[in-house]
Amino acid sequence: MAARKPRTSVRGRVTIEEVAAAAGASTISVSRAFRGSARLSPDLRARIENAAAALGYVPDRAASALASARSMNVAVLVPSITNMVFVDMLAGIDAVLSQARYQIIMATTNYCPAEEQRQLHGLLAFRPDGVLLTGIDHLPGTLNLLKAPALPVVHMMELNHQVGSYSVGFSQDEGGAAIARHFVGRGYGRIGFVAAQLDPRTLARGAGFRRALKEAGLDAPYELMVPDRSSIALGATLLDRVLTECPDIEAVFFCNDDLAHGALFRCQRLGIAVPQRLAIAGFNDLPASSWTVPALSTVATPRHEIGRKSAAMLLDLMCGRTPEAARLDLGFTLHARESS
Amino acid sequence: MAARKPRTSVRGRVTIEEVAAAAGASTISVSRAFRGSARLSPDLRARIENAAAALGYVPDRAASALASARSMNVAVLVPSITNMVFVDMLAGIDAVLSQARYQIIMATTNYCPAEEQRQLHGLLAFRPDGVLLTGIDHLPGTLNLLKAPALPVVHMMELNHQVGSYSVGFSQDEGGAAIARHFVGRGYGRIGFVAAQLDPRTLARGAGFRRALKEAGLDAPYELMVPDRSSIALGATLLDRVLTECPDIEAVFFCNDDLAHGALFRCQRLGIAVPQRLAIAGFNDLPASSWTVPALSTVATPRHEIGRKSAAMLLDLMCGRTPEAARLDLGFTLHARESS
């Protein structure tokens, strides 16, 4: 017995056992005190907290996870953190999960489904209690990984219409359509769509844009789509190509604000009047968009709220509660500004 | 004995034991196979890998960490991830650490030393093998937390001259001085310094800026410093205040590019000619800075490289190797563009 009860841990860390000894309590009571459990007299709790503070005790999540089958980790997969959109979403997620004592374990997929599966596999080693995925398009293998441990999953940014799946987002397709209708309302004739980083959400925006133009009886738009990662520099480059390939263009929908900013700056540089000579619209409403001159027309997306609500929904699922709705549409807001 | 060897794990997860049984090997061999250890015949290794793949085995980091006293986690603390600078740094860190099979456990401090300590305490529950901290100014309690477990630490972004500490960065002070000398070289007379989010790095830039102006025999600059978080919107607001409070100002150094962009946009809006009427400079060289019209003069910081080198240095320390240098100065580059 003595061998099983070292008063000083082997590895030089303060363990629950030392705290228990110092507080004159049992290990399980220390464990309970740290998990905020009820069923502990104020006196014992105080003694334990004092002892823990004095010894500098830090709980060990690994041991806790192993013993309890709950890791209090949540795996989050986002395409990129260089994209402000996902950073805002992450902030929303963290706000809700850290409140509930969960820790985010995050990885980036680089917009690649295969990389998503690889990264998820890696994150599963943390035995997360739930998973947040960006988007609704995943490899079969990715979803398979989640089946065996029956992990709760919430899909973010898009709306998943598959039964049994949970999602929080808005209709990317409708967002694209909103820009199209705005262009139509302003009377633009020759219209273009420029996209990069052709992820499912970008493509959905393009589809909605096209559909709405068609519904309004207009010609199919001029389209320029490249697989490269979106950036301001790429937006500038693509604007040049648009002007070369389609000189009579009147309005262009750039699939996101990064590209639109690049195009806007390029127009300034070239002395092209926006919106008189060329109207420009973006998507997402980044902070810069309302400050550029001219201010950028764009669709504001509720990404922070998407993060919050996704986390809340996952929290429900992880606690065995049934979320109010399996699909939460948070909508979007068209901001018609000076650039169109 | 039979009770200690369940062929199917209690929790429905595939365990190392089931893989071992399926491959006709011992558990330790499976463990060795997954840690890429040598001392395994190609035949056994193949059998284990096949069995693991067939069963869908995912290792359990919690159990591994508990058994081995190595978590393969690295705790990283950054002020914010809404700031591109730290995102770039994180990308550099991740590139190196994921290569070495380490996982980043990240938290944000919101530029607050007390929050840094709180978050570090939380991350220590992951028993990280090393820690990366942003900056060199920390609460005594923060450093104390790292003392007991004798955790390797590398400080990022600034250079720490304290003996026994490791840091990778550049001289923020010199960066500020570089802008000052640039302004002096261009012959500007009435000069200003505008700062927000007064973290130690911002203050160091200001100090260097001031020092260099003094060395050049100029008057002390007009200064406007506010504690708010930096943003484009704030940059625009502060520009208005600068013009009101100091109408004859000729050149302003904004402590970062976000503020400078806001100021630049505001000048465009107000019809203030940059740099003719007012010269503007920023700090960090964000992607937009070379595309704005006029292009923004700024100091490019090697933040991605700082991330890479910090991670590499920490890797050395975690493996018990001694890094080549305890302090790595990666410098910076002044980009004198159109705005000044």
Add this chain to the structure above:
DNA sequence: GGCCTAATTGTTAGCGCTAACATATTTTGC
């Protein structure tokens, strides 16, 4: 008081994995 219920605290047995120490098995040197 005596009996019951409820609240509080403790004991025991692992969670899944790996370090440290055996134990085969093969290779090498002479």
Add this chain to the structure above:
DNA sequence: GCAAAATATGTTAGCGCTAACAATTAGGCC
């Protein structure tokens, strides 16, 4: 051909914590 060294594989005992149960104490009521 045989001991010594090198290589390959296995056995055992926990890592620090918590679930499940057990035991103890306090409170309530007639």
